[in-house]
Amino acid sequence: MATPVLSLRGVTKRFGGLVAVNAMDFDVSEREVVGLLGPNGSGKSTTLNLVSGALPLTSGHISHWGNRISGLPAQDINRKGVSRTFQLVRLLQSMNVRENVVAGAVFGHRRRWGQDAQDHADQLLEKVGLGGKGDMALGQLTYIDTKRVELARTLASDPKVLLLDEWLAGLNPTEMQIGITLIKSLRDEGRTIILVEHVMDAIRSLCDRCVVMAAGTKIAEGTPTQVLSDKEVIRAYLGDDYA
Amino acid sequence: MSLTGTDLRNLCLAILAFGVCALLPFGDNGYWLGLGVTIAMFTTLATSWALFSGPTHYISLATAAFFGVGTYVTGLGIETFPFWALVGLAGIFGAVLAALVGLATLRLSGVYFVIFTLGLAELVRQVITWVQNNTGQKGLYVLTDLDEAGIYWWLLGLAALVFLTGWLIGRSRLGFALRIIGDDETVAAHSGINTARAKVLLFMVPGAVAAMTGAILAPRYVYIEPSLAFAPILSFQVVIMALLGGASRLWGPLVGVIPFTFLLEAVSSNFPNQTTLVIGMAFLVIVYLLPSGFAGLVDKVMHQVKKRETF
Numbered sequence: 001m002a003t004p005v006l007s008l009r010g011v012t013k014r015f016g017g018l019v020a021v022n023a024m025d026f027d028v029s030e031r032e033v034v035g036l037l038g039p040n041g042s043g044k045s046t047t048l049n050l051v052s053g054a055l056p057l058t059s060g061h062i063s064h065w066g067n068r069i070s071g072l073p074a075q076d077i078n079r080k081g082v083s084r085t086f087q088l089v090r091l092l093q094s095m096n097v098r099e100n101v102v103a104g105a106v107f108g109h110r111r112r113w114g115q116d117a118q119d120h121a122d123q124l125l126e127k128v129g130l131g132g133k134g135d136m137a138l139g140q141l142t143y144i145d146t147k148r149v150e151l152a153r154t155l156a157s158d159p160k161v162l163l164l165d166e167w168l169a170g171l172n173p174t175e176m177q178i179g180i181t182l183i184k185s186l187r188d189e190g191r192t193i194i195l196v197e198h199v200m201d202a203i204r205s206l207c208d209r210c211v212v213m214a215a216g217t218k219i220a221e222g223t224p225t226q227v228l229s230d231k232e233v234i235r236a237y238l239g240d241d242y243a
Numbered sequence: 244m245s246l247t248g249t250d251l252r253n254l255c256l257a258i259l260a261f262g263v264c265a266l267l268p269f270g271d272n273g274y275w276l277g278l279g280v281t282i283a284m285f286t287t288l289a290t291s292w293a294l295f296s297g298p299t300h301y302i303s304l305a306t307a308a309f310f311g312v313g314t315y316v317t318g319l320g321i322e323t324f325p326f327w328a329l330v331g332l333a334g335i336f337g338a339v340l341a342a343l344v345g346l347a348t349l350r351l352s353g354v355y356f357v358i359f360t361l362g363l364a365e366l367v368r369q370v371i372t373w374v375q376n377n378t379g380q381k382g383l384y385v386l387t388d389l390d391e392a393g394i395y396w397w398l399l400g401l402a403a404l405v406f407l408t409g410w411l412i413g414r415s416r417l418g419f420a421l422r423i424i425g426d427d428e429t430v431a432a433h434s435g436i437n438t439a440r441a442k443v444l445l446f447m448v449p450g451a452v453a454a455m456t457g458a459i460l461a462p463r464y465v466y467i468e469p470s471l472a473f474a475p476i477l478s479f480q481v482v483i484m485a486l487l488g489g490a491s492r493l494w495g496p497l498v499g500v501i502p503f504t505f506l507l508e509a510v511s512s513n514f515p516n517q518t519t520l521v522i523g524m525a526f527l528v529i530v531y532l533l534p535s536g537f538a539g540l541v542d543k544v545m546h547q548v549k550k551r552e553t554f
Contacts, residue, residue, distance in 0.1 A: 052433060074432040084433060092426035103423050106416055108435035113416060157435060 003066045005030050005161055005192045006051065006082075010060035011070075013046055020046045022216040023060065028161075033183075033193045035203045035224070038213035039236055044196040045087050047213070048163050051194070052084045053077040064161070081109040083159035087166050087196075089146045091138055091153075098134030101125060101152045108157025117156075124152040128182060144175045155186070162186060164195040168202050180205055200228070212236070261403050268392035276391050280463070282504050283398035284456055288477075289485040289496035291405050291452035294412060295445045296482075297490035298421040301353060304478040305344060305360035308367050309337045309450045311473035313457025315371065318383035318467045326389065330397070333458035334451040341450025345443035361475065368473035375469070382468035389462045397459045405452055409493045412445070421445055476519070480507075483522065487529050489538025498537045 004027035013021040021043040028034050036044045049055040051062055053074035062070040069077050083104070092100050101121035105112045112120050125134055128148040138146065147167060154162065168179045180202055187193055187206075197203055203210065203224050210227045212220040214236035220227045227233055234242050246254075267279045288306055296303055313333035320329050348359045375381060389397075412418040420441045423431040431438050461467055480503075488499025503525070510521045533540060 054429065054433070073437075074429075075435050075437050078433055078435040086429075090427055090430050092423055092430060094422065094426050103419070103430070104434050106419060106434075153430075153434070 002029065004028055005032075005065060006194070007063045007066075008047075008051070008060070009062075011047070011050055011057060011062060012059045013043075013050055013055060014058045019216050021050065021213075024213070024218055026211050026218065026221060028192055028194060030192055031187065031190055032208050033187050033195065033206050035207035035210040036194060036196045036213065037198075037203065037210055037227070037233075038219075041215075042213040042236075043216040044213055045165055046216075048084065048165050048194070048196055051077075052082065052163055075107070078108050078157065078159075081158075081160040082163065083108065083154045083157060083161070084163035085147075085150050085154050085165055085167050087169075089150050091146060091149055093138060095138075096134070097125065097130065097136045097138065097141070097149055098122065100138070100149050101134075101156050104153035104156030108159070110158040112156075121152070121156060124155055125149075127155075127185075128152045129178065144171055144179075147171075147179075151182070160191060162191050162193045164193060164197075166196055166198065168195075168197060168199050176202065204228075257403075257406065261399065265396065265399055268395055272392065276395060278504065278508065280391060280395050280398060280460075281508075282500055283395060283402055284460060285481065285484055285500040285504060286497050287398060287402045287405050287452055287456050288449075288481045289488070289500050290402070290409060290493070291449040292481050293485045293488075293490035293493075293496045294405075294409050295421075295442075295449050296485070297492075297495070298418070298425040299442060299445075300425055301349070301442075302357050302482060303360045303446070303449065304357060304475070304482065305341075305363050306449070306453050306478040306481045307473050307475050308360070308364035308478075309340060309453035310457035310460075310477060311364065311367060311371075311469070312336055312340060313454035313459075314385075314461040314464070314467050314472040315383070315457075316454070317458045317461035318385050318472075321385055321387060321461075326387065330401075330455050330458045333454040337454025338447040338451040340454075341447045342443055344450075345446040346439075349442040349446065350439060361478070364473050364475055364478060368469045371469045371473075382466050384466055385461045385464065387462045391463070394459060394463055398456070401452065401455055401459065406493065408448060412448075413493060417441060417444060476522075479526075480522070483526050483529060485536075487525075487533065487536055489533075489536025489540075491535060491542075492538040495536055495538035 006028040008024050008026050011021060011024040012019065024047060036047060038044050046055065050057055050070070053072055057070045061068055064080055064082060069080065092103055095103070098118065098121050101124055102117045105117045105120055122134055125131055128151050130145060130148050130152065141149065151167065168176060171179055176199065183193065183206055195206070207224050209222065210224050211218055212227050212233050219232040219236060220230040268276055292303065292306060295301065316333040316336055317329045320332065324332070344360065344363060348356050420431065420436045423434065423436060424438050424441060428438055457472065464471060484499040484503045485496040486499065487503055488497060489495035506525065511518045514521065
C-alpha cells in the first residue's frame with residue numbers, strides 16, 4: 001500500500017482524568033473522503049483538533065506523508081497543506097468577506113499577496129457560491145454563507161488535506177444538496193478530506209470510508225454501509241435494545 | 244504594490260503638515276513651543292503604542308519602562324557619544340527589551356500581559372535605584388547645547404518616522420497578520436501565521452520608539468532620576484490618549500493627543516492637586532462614551548451616511 005497522506009497511531013488526548021481520545025489508529029489515503037462519526041462527545045472534534053495542531057497530543061503520533069506532524073504548532077501543519085474549518089464558524093469580524101478569504105491565502109501552504117491574493121479570493125468566492133459578495137460585511141450574510149466564507153478561507157492556501165468539522169450541520173435540505181455537491185467537487189480536484197459529520201445522507205453520498213468513535217475509542221471502520229449496519233455502532237447510537 | 248492616487252495625496256498632505264509643524268519654533272519660543280514638544284512627544288508614544296495594541300488589543304503599560312531606559316541611555320552616554328548615536332542606541336535597547344518582554348509574556352492572555360508590562364517599569368526603576376544606592380550616585384545630569392527647538396525637531400522627525408513605519412506596516416503582510424491575530428488568534432494560527440513571532444516583532448516597534456523618545460527628551464529634564472524617568476503615569480497617559488483618538492487608525496492617536504494635552508495643561512494649571520483625579524475620570528468617560536475613540540466615531544458616522552445613500 002502506498003504511503004498514506006495521514007496516519008494516526010495510538011493517538012491519545014487526556015484532559016485531566018478524562019480520556020477524550022483513546023489510542024486512535026487509522027490511515028487516510030490520497031484523494032479519499034473519510035467520515036469521522038460517532039455520538040456527541042465521542043471525541044471526533046478533539047481528534048480533528050489533534051490533527052490540525054489546535055491541541056497537543058498526550059501520546060501517540062500523527063504523520064503526514066510519513067513525516068511526523070504531531071507536536072508541531074498549528075501554523076506549521078497548515079503550511080504543510082493541512083487546512084480546516086471549525087465546528088462553530090470562526091470568521092474575522094473586523095474584515096469584509098474578501099479579506100476573510102485573503103487571510104487564508106497569505107501565510108499558508110501556497111502563498112499569495114496583493115492583487116494576486118485578491119483575485120484568488122474572488123475566484124474562491126465564486127466557487128463556493130458567493131460570487132460578487134466580496135465587499136459585503138459579515139453581518140449581512142446568512143448562516144450558510146458564513147460557512148461558505150470559512151470554506152473559501154480554508155481553501156485559499158490550496159491545501160491538499162481538508163478537515164471539515166460538521167461543515168454541513170445546520171443547513172436546510174436544499175443547502176445540504178449544494179454543500180454535498182461542493183465537497184464532491186473538492187474531492188474531484190484531488191484533495192483528501194476528513195469530515196466530522198452527523199448527517200447520514202451526506203455520509204452515504206460522500207464518504208469512501210468511515211471511522212466510528214464512541215467514548216474516545218474507535219469502534220468500527222469500513223464503508224458507510226458496513227459501519228452503519230455494524231452492531232457496535234448501532235449500540236453506541238441507539239442502545240442495547242436495537243443491537 | 245504601487246501607490247494609488249489617494250496614497251499620493253495623503254503622502255503630500257502629511258509632508259505639508261509636518262513642514263508646517265516644523266515652523267513652530269520660529270513663531271514662538273516659550274509657552275507654545277513647550278506645548279508643541281509635549282504634543283510631539285505624546286504623538287510618537289501614542290501612535291507607536293497603537294501600532295501594536297490597536298490590532299492585537301493587548302494593552303501595554305510598558306511605555307514608561309522603555310522611555311526610562313531611553314533617558315538613561317542619554318544620561319549615561321552624553322559625555323562619550325554624539326546625541327544622534329544615543330538616540331539610535333536607545334532604539335536598539337528598547338527593541339531588545341521589548342523582544343525579551345514579548346517572548347516572555349505575549350503567549351499569555353491579555354490581563355497577565357497588562358500586569359506584567361506595568362510591573363516591568365517598576366522593576367527597571369527599582370533596579371536602577373538599587374544600583375544607585377550601591378554606588379552612592381543619586382541622579383544624572385544631562386547637559387547639552389540642545390535647546391527646546393532642537394528637541395522639538397528631533398521629536399517631529401521621530402513622529403514622521405513612526406507614521407511612515409505605521410503606514411508601511413499597514414500595507415505589509417505583518418500588519419495583515421496582526422489584524423487577523425486581533426480578530427481571532429486560533430484562526431490566525433490555522434491560517435499559517437506564526438502568531439508569537441508576529442506579535443514579538445511588532446511589539447519591538449513601540450519599545451524602540453518609546454526608548455528613542457526618552458533619549459531625545461532627557462536633555463529637557465537636565466537632571467534625571469528613576470522616579471522621574473520611569474513615572475508610571477506616562478504609560479497610562481499614552482493609553483488614554485491613544486484610546487481617546489482611536490487605536491484602529493494610524494491618525495487616530497494624534498486626534499486624541501491634541502485635545503488631551505490641552506485638557507491636561509488646563510487641569511494641571513488650574514487644579515494642580517487634582518490632576519490624577521481628572522485623568523482617572525477622563526479615562527472612565529472615554530471608555531464609556533467613546534469605546535472606539537474619535538476614529539471609531541468617524542467610521543460609525545461614515546457607515547450611517549453610506550447606509551442612507553444605499554436606501
